Amino acid sequence: MSADATNADVPAQLPDAAGHYGPFGGRFVPEALVAALDELASAHRAAMADESFLAEFAGLSRDYAGTPSLLYEARRFSERAGARVLLKREDLNHTGAHKVRNVLGQALLTRRMGKRRVIAETGAGQHGVAAATAAALFDLECVVYMGQVDTERQALNVARMRMLGATVVPVTTGSRTLKDAMNEAMRDWVANVDETHYLIGTAAGPHPFPALVRDFVRGIGDEARTQCLDQIGALPDAVTACVGGGSNALGIFHAFTGDPQVRLYGFEAGGDGVGTGRHAASITGGSTGVLHGTRTFVLQDADGQTQESHSISAGLDYPGVGPEHAWLHDTGRATYQPVTDDEAMSAFELLCRTEGIIPAIESAHALAGTLAVAPKLAAELGRQPTILVNLSGRGDKDVHTAGEYFGILDKERP
């Protein structure tokens, strides 16, 4: 192994003690939550230094979640992309996405803090299902807040959460979507903070959430970096991922931030196009603000009121982004670009047809972005680039949406 192989052990330099990533991050929360955030930060710090905690997390990740996930060279997709494309197969994890890593880590922390109840927010229901899964495994009470609009759109995931023993609460305030579900989870937490852990679904929210979620999902990149060196004997030229709140992207980026030759690309949900105003691209189409306890890029109007986001992908349909991404953008270490619904669905179809893999629509944004940057990278490097793509989830949950998009569902009988 080359000296590079140890790079993944470089400790995180950010955030600072108060949870800041440069001008981003921090804590913009009611005072009532500060004690709980301090408790969580201290539990997180202690757990990360505790060999037995890390061993239990690693054991569960391996035996229960099925990690390390495979690194697969997608040869037929590569031909179409004009790049050597390596897929990090997070879609093969238990529950179908990278999110299982985060919920297992947080469930272990919940137990460590002696709490018996977890709450979670969910948009399409993927994080809700993952949270309900971990709660079942750890025998925790679980309440999931979900916008009423989403409970209607995602009835099957509501049923899944209930099968797993969770209580699903439809949220009827505001726009009745993910951001409002997050507000309601925060309100529950303020009222029940003594016995409850807020099992947040992405690397956003007040400190220490962005840092602890990153720590639980960074295995994606740590594994992929080692796998690249083992399987192709080199680091990739670029790493790509979709970005909503940004946990899967941080998870795969983190191991490579110390490798300056590896370009990092995050692809945001461009919806109908950033120019139309109907999108969820907080970095490329938003501005600096405070949302859900952290300073980051936010879709907001001239008065700082949060604007509704739009994306065909429910998992990317969020008007903010994790603060570490805001910082990676600000420092230029990572590049963020929008991918429209149509571009994502075209890449979705291409992966289905070339590789026999149905990706999550979220992950299809990473594939579409990869197709877009591959020729530029090839021109820049003067050779075929190698691109590592985080295939963060599988598309089973998206069959209905995609079926409608492509017009391939049989008409309902009268």
Place this chain on the structure above:
Amino acid sequence: MSERTSRIGGAFDKARVDGRALLVGCMPAGFPTVEGSIAAMKAMVDAGVDVIEVEIPYSDPVMDGPVIQRASDIALAGGVRTRDTLRIVEAVAATGAPVVTMTYWNPIERYGVDAFARDLAAAGGTGLITPDLIPEEAGDWLAASDAHGLDRTFLVAPSSTDERLAMTAGHCRGFVYATAIMGVTGARSQTSQAAPVLVSRVREITDLPVGVGLGVGTGEQAATVAGYADAVIVGSALIRCLLDTPDDAEALTALRDLSTELAEGVRHGLPRGAGGRPG
């Protein structure tokens, strides 16, 4: 802590001489309309509310329960802007009642922290209550409030450690806002057991007046809280008068009646001194 004089301090001094607590009534700016909210706030002043708390409506109010959320949504759907809030503050301050503004942080950052402080001071506002801004993140606001002579009220909670109580109160000017319960705004059937404990903890570390909010909705509850706090802060119960009654005139009557009841409550609290502020 700044030695600068508090804009709202005089009202607390006067109430102290009268041996009673202040009644603070909260209403979202622009609810149900800009003019309607001015009329409602003036009616509250006429009926004996001492201080008006104008809440800037925000799309994601995580400290607020369903009543204030609904009222804020109505105000935002009506197109209220941050600058309308300043006009409302000016109109209500003209009655002579102190007007304090309560706001989530993002609208202020978006307006510009110093610009907002300047314009709020010019409109006659006394200062800001900031439910999602803790002193550690408040550098710009500490500077702007000093520069423009505004009060700043941070929140303390039953879960705050003694160290945090001292640090937070040390950054307040005007009064400290004690959240009576671990939870969001909204009237409750019983007043909090945690509130008197929290207030006495705050009194051990500061001489600033202490206001208690969250959960007060009746004259009797106001009287109970007035027994140990310097200000009784009421929001949801007053707002519900306007939410529940479609007829404007009837709604204002209901609002006046409840304001009167609460104003009587703060005047008939337990004798000051027993667990309350000395003097």
